[in-house]
Amino acid sequence: xxxxxxxxxxxxxxxxxxxxxxxxxxxxxxxxxxxxxxxxxxxxxxxxxxxxxxxxxxxxxxxxxxxxxxxxxxxxxxxxxxxxxxxxxxxxxxxxxxxxxxxxxxxxxxxxxxxxxxxxxxxxxxxxxxxxxxxxxxxxxxxxxxxxxxxxxxxxxxxxxxxxxxxxxxxxxxxxxxxxxxxxxxxxxxxxxxxxxxxxxxxxxxxxxxxxxxxxxxxxxxxxxxxxxxxxxxxxxxxxxxxxxxxxxxxxxxxxxxxxxxxxxxxxxxxxxxxxxxxxxxxxxxxxxxxxxxxxxxxxxxxxxxxxxxxxxxxxxxxxxxxxxxxxxxxxxxxxxxxxxxxxxxxxxxxxxxxxxxxxxxxxxxxxxxxxxxxxxxxxxxxxxx
Amino acid sequence: xxxxxxxxxxxxxxxxxxxxxxxxxxxxxxxxxxxxxxxxxxxxxxxxxxxxxxxxxxxxxxxxxxxxxxxxxxxxxxxxxxxxxxxxxxxxxxxxxxxxxxxxxxxxxxxxxxxxxxxxxxxxxxxx
Numbered sequence: 001x002x003x004x005x006x007x008x009x010x011x012x013x014x015x016x017x018x019x020x021x022x023x024x025x026x027x028x029x030x031x032x033x034x035x036x037x038x039x040x041x042x043x044x045x046x047x048x049x050x051x052x053x054x055x056x057x058x059x060x061x062x063x064x065x066x067x068x069x070x071x072x073x074x075x076x077x078x079x080x081x082x083x084x085x086x087x088x089x090x091x092x093x094x095x096x097x098x099x100x101x102x103x104x105x106x107x108x109x110x111x112x113x114x115x116x117x118x119x120x121x122x123x124x125x126x127x128x129x130x131x132x133x134x135x136x137x138x139x140x141x142x143x144x145x146x147x148x149x150x151x152x153x154x155x156x157x158x159x160x161x162x163x164x165x166x167x168x169x170x171x172x173x174x175x176x177x178x179x180x181x182x183x184x185x186x187x188x189x190x191x192x193x194x195x196x197x198x199x200x201x202x203x204x205x206x207x208x209x210x211x212x213x214x215x216x217x218x219x220x221x222x223x224x225x226x227x228x229x230x231x232x233x234x235x236x237x238x239x240x241x242x243x244x245x246x247x248x249x250x251x252x253x254x255x256x257x258x259x260x261x262x263x264x265x266x267x268x269x270x271x272x273x274x275x276x277x278x279x280x281x282x283x284x285x286x287x288x289x290x291x292x293x294x295x296x297x298x299x300x301x302x303x304x305x306x307x308x309x310x311x312x313x314x315x316x317x318x319x320x321x322x323x324x325x326x327x328x329x330x331x332x333x334x335x336x337x338x339x340x341x342x343x344x345x346x347x348x349x350x351x352x353x354x355x356x357x358x359x360x361x362x363x364x365x366x367x368x369x370x371x372x373x374x375x376x377x378x379x380x381x382x383x384x385x386x
Numbered sequence: 387x388x389x390x391x392x393x394x395x396x397x398x399x400x401x402x403x404x405x406x407x408x409x410x411x412x413x414x415x416x417x418x419x420x421x422x423x424x425x426x427x428x429x430x431x432x433x434x435x436x437x438x439x440x441x442x443x444x445x446x447x448x449x450x451x452x453x454x455x456x457x458x459x460x461x462x463x464x465x466x467x468x469x470x471x472x473x474x475x476x477x478x479x480x481x482x483x484x485x486x487x488x489x490x491x492x493x494x495x496x497x498x499x500x501x502x503x504x505x506x507x508x509x510x511x512x513x514x
Contacts, residue, residue, distance in 0.1 A: 133400075133417070133471070134472050135449070136401075136506070137460065137508070138445060138448060138451075138474055139445075139460060139472055140445060140447065140449060148441070150443065150485070151440070151485075154441070154485050196446045196457075197446055197447045198443045198444070198447070199444040199457075200443075247472065249462040250470065254441055254462065
């Protein structure tokens with residue numbers, strides 16, 4: 001397999017973008033990535049999108065992408081793995097370059113979530129769970145993560161303050177990210193007194209509904225060394241992918257996210273490193289309990305120690321293991337199909353030294369963990385600066 | 387989303403009669419899975435109708451079809467045969483629900499759709 005480099009990244013300001021369609025945001029991010037890379041052609045495209053059918057009434061998004069980027073007849077493939085669709089698109093793009101099938105691959109992620117009512121958006125998101133045996137009973141996504149939170153609190157003594165501290169920390173990071181939907185800090189008190197959604201989770205423990213797109217350009221590292229020398233070289237050294245049961249109730253242990261643990265193990269093995277070698281990470285904090293559980297599943301903290309680590313500041317930008325320097329899904333926003341691609345962009349910006357006010361001090365290795373549904377799928381990628 | 391009659395009808399064996407399958411080790415599959423891939427042989431069985439709350443939440447912001455019930459407790463229930471299901475916990479003050487609480491399954495109305503929609507039934511649990 002060939003080593004794969006990320007040579008271009010493209011984002012735009014996320015939020016409730018009433019003036020922009022799904023096509024507009026996808027094209028904006030893709031053009032930014034192509035310009036950042038400085039490429040003059042694209043061999044193939046991958047696109048992560050969870051549910052453009054339910055959110056935008058538009059399927060066949062691969063053709064839309066190729067057409068509106070004026071890149072037909074290049075092949076384009078749209079993939080779906082709920083909120084991990086973006087991470088899956090990254091993996092498929094990486095596979096296509098690593099295998100030698102294509103040299104220049106564009107990877108995009110998109111979700112336009114505010115063209116439907118809040119009720120319709122909630123329904124679209126709920127289809128990432130088991131529609132017949134969870135959704136039918138009246139479960140919501142906050143409800144599923146609330147049940148994980150309750151189980152984690154019961155087993156390890158994780159506290160509501162610890163869950164809330166994750167939100168405070170991610171908003172503090174998001175305040176420094178010009179692309180974030182909510183670029184402002186929040187206090188612990190505000191989080192803990194926000195509207196109840198699904199006990200014990202309140203509104204500010206939950207990621208928002210967001211319109212957003214993100215894009216990357218990948219090519220063989222060897223070609224990047226020769227022809228794309230404008231940015232420091234960043235390569236993908238590990239990629240892991242795993243599944244778990246669609247229904248939360250079918251999982252033996254409700255206090256861990258097994259798919260993230262297995263995907264991470266596969267990515268670590270490929271990269272030939274372990275969790276201690278990772279300088280910083282972007283993890284899937286769709287709800288604050290998810291950040292606590294994934295930082296444990298990734299091996300950064302022992303089971304039950306994710307909460308104390310968040311509370312002690314270990315996961316802040318100044319801590320030993322900075323988590324979600326972008327603001328995470330919580331503050332940056334969570335356009336589900338775009339999230340997994342945007343996580344990789346934060347790694348690239350940090351590794352290049354282009355992360356602005358939230359820049360970490362010369363990080364060398366970063367990890368991104370993207371999750372589908374309540375943990376029914378997960379993608380983990382490891383990126384290194386060469 | 388409205389449920390049309392064929393979709394509702396084909397789930398009746400599970401939702402009304404709790405039909406499941408059990409393999410040689412006693413593990414329950416609900417709904418049944420394609421367990422032949424791992425070489426297991428399975429027998430039809432029916433879920434135990436009693437169990438305990440493993441974890442729970444109280445839903446305050448609900449999907450449209452359930453919004454008349456908020457706030458409603460809902461949990462993951464481990465039945466006495468080891469199978470786990472997700473179900474609403476009815477006939478109880480939400481503040482009184484706790485992990486480990488004993489419950490039993492009852493046949494209840496689950497969702498209320500609009501005038502043209504179906505009345506949807508299935509299982510909920512109540513304190514034992």
